[in-house]
Amino acid sequence: MxxxxxLDRRSVVSxxxxxxxxxxxxxxxxxxxxxxxxxGDDDRxxxxxxxxxxxxxxxxxxxxxxxxxxVIVITGDGEMLMGLGSLATVGVQKPANLSIVVxxxxxxxxxxxxxxxxxxxxxxxxxAKACGIADSRAITTMAEVEAFAVSLKxxxxxxxxxxxxxxxxxxERVLSSRDGTFIVNRLRGSLGHQPI
Amino acid sequence: xxxxxxxxxxxxxxxxxEIFSTLQRFDVRQVPYVPDAGHSQLIxxxxxxxxxxxxxxxxxxxxxxLLLGAWAGGQRGVLLMQSSGVGxxxxxxxxxxxxxxxxxxxxxxxxEWGEFNPWQVPMGSNTQAAFELCGVKVLRATHPExxxxxxxxxxxxxxxxxxxxxxxxxxRLIGAKVFVK
Numbered sequence: 613m614x615x616x617x618x619l620d621r622r623s624v625v626s627x628x629x630x631x632x633x634x635x636x637x638x639x640x641x642x643x644x645x646x647x648x649x650x651x652g653d654d655d656r657x658x659x660x661x662x663x664x665x666x667x668x669x670x671x672x673x674x675x676x677x678x679x680x681x682x683v684i685v686i687t688g689d690g691e692m693l694m695g696l697g698s699l700a701t702v703g704v705q706k707p708a709n710l711s712i713v714v715x716x717x718x719x720x721x722x723x724x725x726x727x728x729x730x731x732x733x734x735x736x737x738x739x740a741k742a743c744g745i746a747d748s749r750a751i752t753t754m755a756e757v758e759a760f761a762v763s764l765k766x767x768x769x770x771x772x773x774x775x776x777x778x779x780x781x782x783x784e785r786v787l788s789s790r791d792g793t794f795i796v797n798r799l800r801g802s803l804g805h806q807p808i
Numbered sequence: 809x810x811x812x813x814x815x816x817x818x819x820x821x822x823x824x825x826e827i828f829s830t831l832q833r834f835d836v837r838q839v840p841y842v843p844d845a846g847h848s849q850l851i852x853x854x855x856x857x858x859x860x861x862x863x864x865x866x867x868x869x870x871x872x873x874l875l876l877g878a879w880a881g882g883q884r885g886v887l888l889m890q891s892s893g894v895g896x897x898x899x900x901x902x903x904x905x906x907x908x909x910x911x912x913x914x915x916x917x918x919x920e921w922g923e924f925n926p927w928q929v930p931m932g933s934n935t936q937a938a939f940e941l942c943g944v945k946v947l948r949a950t951h952p953e954x955x956x957x958x959x960x961x962x963x964x965x966x967x968x969x970x971x972x973x974x975x976x977x978x979x980r981l982i983g984a985k986v987f988v989k
Binding site for chain 2: 636638658662663664665666667669670671672673674675676677678695697698700701704705792793795796799800803804805808
């Protein structure tokens with residue numbers, strides 16, 4: 613089923629999170645969260661195990677609260693499709709420090725590989741552009757991933773959106789913490805905020 | 809019962825302004841909303857504020873996720889919506905239980921007190937129960953003179969005790985919407 617020249621999701625994510633410069637990374641539920649965990653645990657990793665469709669909005673709230681820090685949302689095509697409206701909301705707010713990366717394998721990998729809308733007809737880059745995210749691109753090579761990774765850490769000239777076609781391999785799960793209070797208080801602590 | 813019309817020619821009530829001052833006092837910074845006529849005065853104040861950011865949404869569940877992100881980044885927020893929007897939030901309200909973050913929403917009620925539009929009734933009748941099933945505490949303000957106190961109590965328990973809270977603003981308070989040709 614895999615086509616030629618599709619990228620490996622773990623290589624893409626570890627490239628995106630290299631030399632973080634304080635970057636906050638939000639991972640959509642499922643494989644995207646495992647990819648972020650595989651790239652290395654970090655106080656500023658915000659892992660999701662549910663809340664499907666909410667990853668971009670969590671990233672938006674973070675980006676508006678911390679305008680000096682790069683915020684990257686890394687999620688899958690299924691999770692993005694469930695929250696398409698959030699691209700419209702980001703397009704209105706236009707936070708310069710927010711980047712959204714969709715790892716698009718055209719399938720719901722976590723539930724048995726059922727095909728998603730991106731396999732048939734949906735062009736997520738087109739959707740993001742039409743929502744007012746001017747810097748929206750399709751990424752097909754590691755060189756493009758590297759360039760994107762550098763620009764997102766400047767926390768300026770966003771919002772930006774990238775759709776990365778990845779291969780459909782189901783990789784071994786790398787399990788992050790599933791404890792929300794731990795995850796959120798650890799991130800807040802790294803930003804100098806106390807628990808209540 | 810008093811009636812609300814779509815033209816705002818009559819003098820504006822004081823309670824939306826009281827809500828705005830309460831939110832300012834609690835240092836609320838992000839205010840996601842799906843518009844409702846009952847929230848229009850408050851939304852205008854928020855959009856004109858230099859300390860708050862009004863964030864229009866395409867659907868209410870976006871606001872639940874946004875408030876989690878805001879809190880994770882160190883800011884407080886409040887979600888403004890109408891009772892029908894509560895149904896759109898159900899799964900996303902899981903975030904309030906998992907992350908135990910200070911979730912506050914102010915909900916203008918439809919589907920009660922002289923409602924004209926039957927389509928508002930099913931969700932309006934189940935708004936409080938839906939919140940409670942999702943673990944969100946519910947307070948209600950019905951009369952103008954109690955709005956300040958109720959919103960203040962809601963904000964206090966949400967922000968000080970991280971207790972997810974919804975304040976319902978009764979249709980009796982807002983006035984039933986009048987449909988004229």
